[in-house]
Amino acid sequence: MKKNYFLLLFILLIFWLPSLAQTYKIQGSVIDKRTREPLEFVNVLVVGLNSGASTDSEGNFTIEQVPPGIYRLQASSLGYKTVLTPEYRVNHITPHVQIEMEEDELTLDAVTITASPFRRVAESPVSLRVIGLREIEKAPGANRDISRVVQNYPGVAFSPIGYRNDLIVRGGGPSENRFYLDGVEIPNINHFSTQGASGGPVGLIDADLIRSVEFYSGAFPANRGNALSSVLDFSLRDGDMEHNSVKATLGASEVALTSNGHLGKKTSYLVSVRQSYLQMLFKVLGLPLLPAYTDASFKIKTRFNPHHELTVLGLGGIDRMKLNFDIEGEDAEYILGYLPKIEQETFTLGSVYRHYGGPHIQTITVSHSYLNNRNLKYRDNDESSEDNLTLRLRSIEQETKIRMENTSNWSVWKVNLGAELNYSQxxxxxxxxxxxxxxxxxxxxxxxxxxxWGIFASIDYTSADEKFTASLGVRADGNNYSDKMKEMWKQLSPRLSVSYRLAEGLFLSGHLGQYYQLPPYTALGFKEDGRAYTNQNLDYISVSQKSLGLSWNPNETMELSIEGFHKQYKHMPFSINDGIPLSCKGNDYGVIGNEALRSDAEGRSYGVEMMFKWLVAQKLNLSSSLTLFKSEFKSKENESYIASAWDNRFIFNVSGTYSLPKQWSIGMKASCIGGAPYTPYDEEKSSLVEAWNAQGKAYYDYSRYNTERLPFFGQLDVRVDKTFYWKKCMFGIYLDIQNITASKLKQPDVLMSTGTIENPSAAPSEQRYVMKYIKQESGTLLPTLGITFEY
Known part of the structure; x- marks a missing residue:
């Protein structure tokens, strides 16, 4: 009890400790995006403050007396398009800000233009959201995990059951997403990833490295292939060319150490190392799994001259998941009965070379990704005899990729051409x-x-008055796995996006596209007879996407949008054993895809998304979204549609962060999601001793797949932040409380073996366990105290 009082007293002292009224300066430079030459007489303003400066003859600027915080800069100049930068943190080590500006032949008159933080691009005028530094740092309930931040946006479902970060977008499965880090593709963004899908309990990328994130829930760029539901494109910070610094963060699940700075006059670096204590938190909460992880990330960028630069980056993690045998209870007994031990090592190394040649930019990206996954399970967790072994999986996935592309800009036209090659093991x-x-x-x-292999091309048009935009793109992919997959024309993926400004700030936009994805390696490499590949007749999975949206910006701080979407799936891998699509699996630990499949299933997902977003610089970041949708599939063309595993029907979120005086901020998030469908158990099959011993849990009656539905679930998250700025350091502390209302979700009663055989005299194949049902609920109040220190 005394320890609790001392901890409370410490927290109060920290939160009320006074900080000095420090101000800082922002230094940077402005260059022409094409020529890479410095620009003089450019007006640079701090958005939300009445302060700014103009660039000198060498393109440099200095803005003095800026209070600490997170800011955007706006740059404007006659003959150039007004630019709004990503968000930067201003403190004792404010990074050097480089701003690139594009010529605009229309702005020859002295007209003041204010840029909007709501980004619009010709290639993706719908379904694109840009997530900034403030939202990543302060989002309530997210604990600086980008997978949870994305859940604030339309079309993204969250799982109220368990500690998972599965990304479920517009009714698609967790295997349908793709992730990029400064242009380098990474297989997964979570620790303890489900092989063949994605997701896990915690993110792999340290939020301290992220500058911004582009989230596409549709209308994917042509140079981003193999995605059906979403693309997350991360932009990492550059190391500081003026200072070297160290930042330490103590969060809910890990301790992190980040450093950034420069190596000489041309090279910057950014590095992060994190060590988890998530297993301690899970043990305190009485959970049956105890995950522990270590990860490291780095980015090294060398600017040889204004026209040539090379970026080398890496991301890796080591994961160990043990089982917690110290807890008791029927719930724990059930989960411990089937959950395997998991060990994973994963890394991605990549390099991006970029050449700026006037209107042309050439990019060469080379990367190598590696995943080593091991799962081990013994019946009743008894490892004393190999006779008890039910699962031993050891698999390695490796991909070596090269992508070459050229982007050219001519007045109202933008053309992108490229090709990529991938060797997989x-x-x-x-x-x-x-x-x-x-x-x-x-x-x-x-x-x-x-x-x-793959090729891609796109051409964008923006009218001179920026009233109309259009983008036409195409890509084609193939591989040598089978004769049918070699023919690139069968995977021809055209796409068209258009947008028209109906009135000032009011845009009507639409998109049509065809997309393809290769089935997971676990499916392609499966051998039922131990000799030949079982699934050689699989096709690429395809989805036809259509969307139409209306967005309105009444001013530069506010956006209202409504968007309808429709996705039609074909050639979905279908489990012969279970009778459901593979895409309906993957939201649990382990492996999916290693079974006999056929490409017969079809699916569809359709609905409408509404979003309101209000950004007031240095004051308010408010967003609210509502998604109404259906997600269905059928095993054959002439059959009726059945609800998919992701058919929640509705998702509602409202999240806001408000900045108070003296570097305080408070945030709140309310979430509500419709009940997911579920499948009753096959009691007769589950009670068989041989059946139960094989997997340690009950079997579903797939003849009644998803005929039942859970109740809806809602929760409330709260976060309070306080930051202290001093002359040479920064200290921050936050309290994040997830599910502050301790809401409980009623789950289906679990069918479980008692371990007692009811007919021991019967033949082994006919023996049955006495079964029982146990009640299940989920939902835990989870407080988190986080601390950051930067020097």
Whole structure:
């Protein structure tokens, strides 16, 4: 009890500790985006403050007496388009800000133009959201995890059950998303990822490295392939060319150390290392799984001269998930009965070379990704005998990629052309017991080597008055896995986007596109008989997307939008054993795809999204979204549609952060999601001793797939921040309380074995366990105290 009083007293002292009224300066430069030459007499303003400066003859500017905080800069000059920068933190080590400006032949008159933070691009006039530094840092309930920040946006579902970061976008599965880090593709953004899908309990990318995130829920750029539901494009900060600094962060699940600075006059660096204590938190909460992880990230950027630059970056993680045998209760007994031990190592190394040649920019991206995944499970967690072994999976996925592209800008036209080549290796040594109508043992090795290729092109048009934009793109992909996948014309992926300004600030936009995705390596490399690949007849998964949206910006701080979407899936991998699409799996730990499949299933997802966003610089960041939708599939063309696993029907979010005087801020988020459909258990099959021992949990009755539905769920999250700025350091503390109302979601009663055989005298194949049902609820109040220190 005394320790609790001392902790409370410490927190109060910290929150009320006075800070000095420090001000800082912002230094930077402005250059022409094409020529890379410095621009003079450019007006640079701090958005939200009545302060600014003009550039000198060398393009440099200095803005004095700026209070600490997170700001955008606006640059304007006669003959150039007004630019609004990403957000920067202003403190004792404010980074040097470089602003690139494009010529605009229309602005020859002395007209003052205010840029809007709501970005619009010709290629993706709908379904694109840009997430800034303030939102990543302060979002309530997200704990600086980008997967949770994205859940504030339309079309993105969140899971009220368990500690997962699965990204479910517009009714699509968690395997349908793609992630890029400064142009380098990374396989996953979460620790303990589900192989063949995505998701996990915590993010892999340190938020301290992120400058901004572009989130596409549709209308994907042509140079971003293999995505069906979303693309997340991360832009990392550049290291500071003026200072070297160190920042320490103590969060809910990890301790992090970040450093950034420069190596000489041409090279900057950014590096982060994190070590988790998530297993301690899960143990306190009495959870049956104890995850521990370590990750590291770095970015090194060298500007050889104004026209040539090279970026080298890396991201890696080491994951270990143990089982918590110290807890008791039927819930824990059930989860411990089937959850495997998980060990993973993953990394991505990449380099991006960029050449600026006037109106042309050439980019070469080379990367290598690696995943080593091991799952191990013994019946009743008894490792004393190999006879108890039910699962031993050891698999390695590796991808080596090269992408070359050229982007050219001529007045109202922008053209992008490129090609990419990918060499993939998938090695697996697998032993697994499965029960269908009898016990099947899969014991095989896979050594799959595959070459993939793709070409893409897009052309964008923006009218001289910026009233009308259009973008036409196409890409084609193929590989040597099978003869049918070699033919690129079968994976031809055209797309068209248009936008028209109906009135000042009012835009009508639409998109049509066809997209393809390769089935996971776990499916392509599966061997049912241990010799030949079982799923060689699989096709690329395809989805036809249509969207139409109306957005209104009554001023530069506010946006209201409504968007309708429709997605039509074909050639979905369909589980022969379970009778459901593979896309309806992947929201649990382990592996999906390693089973017999066929490309017969079809699906559709359609709905409407509404969003209101209000950004007042240095004061308010408010967003609210409502999504009404349906997500369905059918196993064959002439069958009726059935609700998919992601058919929640509605998602509502309202989230806001308000800045108070003296560097205080408070945030709140209310979320509500419709009940997910679920499948009743097959009691007869589950009670069989052979069946239960094979997987350690009950079997679903897939003949009644998703015929039942859970109740809706809502929760409230609150966050309070306080930051102290001194002359040579910064100190911050925050309190984030997830589910402050301790809302509970009623889940289906779990069918479980008692361990007692009701007919021991019967033949082994006919013996049955005595079964029982246990009640299940989820929903926990989770407070988090976080601390940051930067020197």
């Amino acid at each position: 998938y090695d697996q040594n697998s032993y697994q017991q499965l029960f269908t109508d009898q016990i099947h043992v899969f014991d095989y090795k896979t050594n799959l080597n595959m070459l993939r």
